[in-house]
Amino acid sequence: MTDIRPASSLDAARFCAIYNHYVATTTISFEEAPVPEADMAGRIADVTDGGLPWLVLEIDDVVAGYAYATKWRARPAYRHAVESSVYLDPELAGRGHGQRIYARLLDELRSRGLHTVIGGIAQPNERSVALHERLGFRKVAHFAEVGVKFGRRVDVGYWQLLLAPQPGVTSG
Template sequence: MHLRDATPADAGQIAEIYNHAVVNTTAIWNDVQVDAANRVAWMQTRQGDGFPVIVAEVDGQVAGYASYGPWRAFDGYRATVEHSVYVHPGRHGGGIGRTLMEALIARARADGKHVMVAGIEAGNAASIHLHEKLGFQTVAQMPQVGQKFERWLDLTFLQLVLDDRPAP
């Protein structure tokens, strides 16, 4: 496995992974699939704002991707980021998600971020467990704040404090 920053050439494979999650899971609370052009625009915005988009490449294919961006759009939250990690459905359970998470955490620390937030559908025990193994702690449960597949979804928020600064 090789980790690297994503390029526009990865957009089609990133869109495939994203779309699989849209159609088949509650990992993404969107109903609309995207195309490669959408993912290129997303990457350009993310990277243009100074945030990483990382891909895990296996045998020349994108096996997963990860990114973080602003948690909330107010100046006071500038040291807090929210992340996303998605793995190709044929590659689950192989450590790709964990490797991408570890890279994101390292990047956030290097970028001087203070807290990383994860918003995870409460029934996604595997993702919650992975985050807990990496030191994230559950800080909130929000029942019925989302919907997909004609049912209400509960949201679990976890966070990882990235440094021990007593003040910003």
């Protein structure tokens, strides 16, 4: 059975197990050292205390992945824009779980009145690009060689999704 629920600090250890795999073996994350459980718990608290969603995907009562949003920028004019992240247990990739939890995250963001969602994707990452584009994101930027990991320079692309318009706010 699959369930999606809000995250808590009790999920931090399992999130570390999922995330630290990507830290240690891929350029998907630009972190270079494993994230300790206490730091992950702090990250969860920072996101949720800031009024943004952090969701957990459970399959048969086991945490299989998570998705969350953070502020895009600190200045007040950016308050309707967020950056999104999604991570799955690597054993479960390619089965539609990422799309399921990401779609729920987008629903949560809409319900909170947010307008713009931005996904940064280290390149190459065909699976993440395909996931974002299936959900309606479109590529809006590409920065060459902005990261260095495992002794090589890494590009980052940005995909954007505009959520429902907000009353009283015009585009353009």
